[in-house]
Amino acid sequence: MKILTAHQTHALDQATLQAQGISSDALMERAATACTTWLLDQLQPAFTTPFHIFCGPGNNGGDGLAIARQLHAAGYTPQVWLLPATKHSPDFLLNRQRLPPQISCTELSARTMPALPPEAVALDALFGTGLSRPLVGLAADIVAHLNQSGATLLAVDVPSGLFADSSQPAGSPVVQARYTLSFELPKLAFLLPQNAGFVGDWTVLPIGLDADFIHKEAVDNHFVDAGFLRGRLPQRGKFSHKGTFGHALLLAGSYGKMGAAVLAARACLHSGIGLLTVRVPAVGYDILQISAPEAMVLPDPAREFVTELPELKPYAAVGMGPGLGQEASTAEVLRQLLQNASGRPLVLDADALNLLATHRELLELLPPNSLLTPHPKEFERLTGEPAPGDYHRLEQLRNFCTQYRCYCVLKGAYTALGTPDGPVYFNSTGNPGMASGGSGDVLTGVLLALRADKRLSPLDAALLGIFAHGRAGDLAAAETGQAGLTASDLIRYIGPALQELTGG
Ligand SMILES: NC(=O)C1=CN([C@@H]2O[C@H](COP(=O)(O)OP(=O)(O)OC[C@H]3O[C@@H](n4cnc5c(N)ncnc54)[C@H](OP(=O)(O)O)[C@@H]3O)[C@@H](O)[C@H]2O)[C@H](O)CC1
Numbered sequence: 001m002k003i004l005t006a007h008q009t010h011a012l013d014q015a016t017l018q019a020q021g022i023s024s025d026a027l028m029e030r031a032a033t034a035c036t037t038w039l040l041d042q043l044q045p046a047f048t049t050p051f052h053i054f055c056g057p058g059n060n061g062g063d064g065l066a067i068a069r070q071l072h073a074a075g076y077t078p079q080v081w082l083l084p085a086t087k088h089s090p091d092f093l094l095n096r097q098r099l100p101p102q103i104s105c106t107e108l109s110a111r112t113m114p115a116l117p118p119e120a121v122a123l124d125a126l127f128g129t130g131l132s133r134p135l136v137g138l139a140a141d142i143v144a145h146l147n148q149s150g151a152t153l154l155a156v157d158v159p160s161g162l163f164a165d166s167s168q169p170a171g172s173p174v175v176q177a178r179y180t181l182s183f184e185l186p187k188l189a190f191l192l193p194q195n196a197g198f199v200g201d202w203t204v205l206p207i208g209l210d211a212d213f214i215h216k217e218a219v220d221n222h223f224v225d226a227g228f229l230r231g232r233l234p235q236r237g238k239f240s241h242k243g244t245f246g247h248a249l250l251l252a253g254s255y256g257k258m259g260a261a262v263l264a265a266r267a268c269l270h271s272g273i274g275l276l277t278v279r280v281p282a283v284g285y286d287i288l289q290i291s292a293p294e295a296m297v298l299p300d301p302a303r304e305f306v307t308e309l310p311e312l313k314p315y316a317a318v319g320m321g322p323g324l325g326q327e328a329s330t331a332e333v334l335r336q337l338l339q340n341a342s343g344r345p346l347v348l349d350a351d352a353l354n355l356l357a358t359h360r361e362l363l364e365l366l367p368p369n370s371l372l373t374p375h376p377k378e379f380e381r382l383t384g385e386p387a388p389g390d391y392h393r394l395e396q397l398r399n400f401c402t403q404y405r406c407y408c409v410l411k412g413a414y415t416a417l418g419t420p421d422g423p424v425y426f427n428s429t430g431n432p433g434m435a436s437g438g439s440g441d442v443l444t445g446v447l448l449a450l451r452a453d454k455r456l457s458p459l460d461a462a463l464l465g466i467f468a469h470g471r472a473g474d475l476a477a478a479e480t481g482q483a484g485l486t487a488s489d490l491i492r493y494i495g496p497a498l499q500e501l502t503g504g
């Protein structure tokens with residue numbers, strides 16, 4: 001799915017009206033119907049549920065008025081609260097007129113803040129994508145009142161006060177919604193950790209906006225759901241053999257951190273690799289042979305760290321990083337790898353990234369299309385400067401990837417993949433149970449296998465791997481619970497997760 005800016009969303013609105021020959025109030029009616037249907041289906045409210053609908057002066061408020069009318073028609077008794085304003089949108093005024101007289105409709109003032117019982121459902125239709133500045137005065141007071149009320153808060157389109165696609169001054173008032181019901185496509189703001197407390201559980205409701213416009217519009221950000229990737233992993237041909245899927249080399253592990261090497265190796269083996277050779281320090285030889293018998297092991301001459309790069313000729317792709325440690329001799333191995341990769345796809349993680357950050361001249365040697373998988377702290381070390389906020393970090397990601405012509409997986413709740421040409425892809429799978437040791441090592445193994453598969457483009461390999469890794473976490477958590485989820489559980493579900501994406 002594409003992620004549009006607020007500006008592009010308004011253009012999409014207009015394109016839809018033109019293409020479908022409908023009036024703007026008809027489109028508003030669709031949006032309201034989608035919200036009302038969701039409310040009744042998902043919350044299954046009793047007829048006695050006190051619905052309080054807070055409406056601003058624009059079309060977001062218009063949506064709220066239409067929802068109030070629809071709830072009334074369905075047998076509920078919503079109460080409407082209007083934010084005083086000097087100008088209103090035409091469709092707000094039309095829906096104000098259409099409001100049945102039986103619905104209580106009160107203009108808010110500092111003296112008429114409604115009492116909201118805890119069982120109340122409050123709809124926030126104050127401001128949506130038309131927000132042009134931070135909220136102050138009465139609007140800010142209402143937001144504070146809603147946030148401390150204890151009522152179930154449901155934001156229409158965007159939690160009021162939140163800018164859909166740009167940062168806002170720290171501490172500016174924003175509704176803290178339990179649910180956000182947005183239209184057609186997600187907003188960028190929903191995907192950034194700093195906004196999690198405002199957006200709550202968000203859902204995108206289709207309202208039939210013009211598909212042609214969406215298809216043609218160029219965007220900076222994408223949201224990757226199952227529909228986006230289904231069928232992109234080609235089936236394995238009947239006559240394919242282990243050579244077809246590539247022979248990967250993994251450099252991983254050090255004394256005390258062999259588990260990382262085992263997890264990455266096993267994940268790689270479960271992700272379709274044809275052959276896998278693992279370079280580990282000598283101390284890891286038995287460990288790897290026993291815990292990953294499908295892999296070949298090339299022990300390093302040194303006992304505790306990887307100090308020598310094997311001959312690269314046999315390998316289709318190389319992964320380096322999990323559990324390696326940061327010895328000077330290991331940094332030298334990284335330098336040789338970068339210099340001798342000769343077009344082989346590289347997947348760099350963990351200590352390989354830390355070594356890049358401490359030996360910054362190595363960054364200049366990164367071969368194009370390398371795939372890096374930092375968590376936010378490792379990414380900060382790579383860029384060499386902290387990010388004051390999520391939007392800033394996103395721009396750093398874009399700049400880093402265009403500068404070094406690389407792919408970079410910034411791991412988090414909505415893992416973001418930066419690409420050499422600039423667009424960023426946000427992943428939709430995964431859960432907080434995966435925020436535990438070894439989860440990143442598993443991702444490295446999965447990505448290594450997919451980068452070794454010559455049938456896949458670098459972009460598809462990265463997107464499929466990230467998505468399948470998260471999906472494996474979701475499948476595993478259904479069995480183990482989030483707290484009980486371990487990296488080893490993830491590995492068991494990588495196969496089924498990849499199978500869901502296989503087709504063609
Ligand atoms: N395609 C869709 O997704 C559809 C969306 N719909 C809904 O429409 C809104 C967007 O409506 P819009 O009228 O453009 O914008 P808002 O309702 O968010 O608000 C605009 C008015 O609010 C004023 N404003 C803006 N910021 C502030 C502020 N900080 N304090 C006070 N007033 C503010 C603004 O005034 P300006 O001075 O900035 O001009 C406007 O008066 C979208 O979110 C959906 O809910 C459609 O219903 C269907 C299709």
Ligand SMILES: [K+]
Nearest residue numbers: 124127158160
């Ligand atoms: K809103």
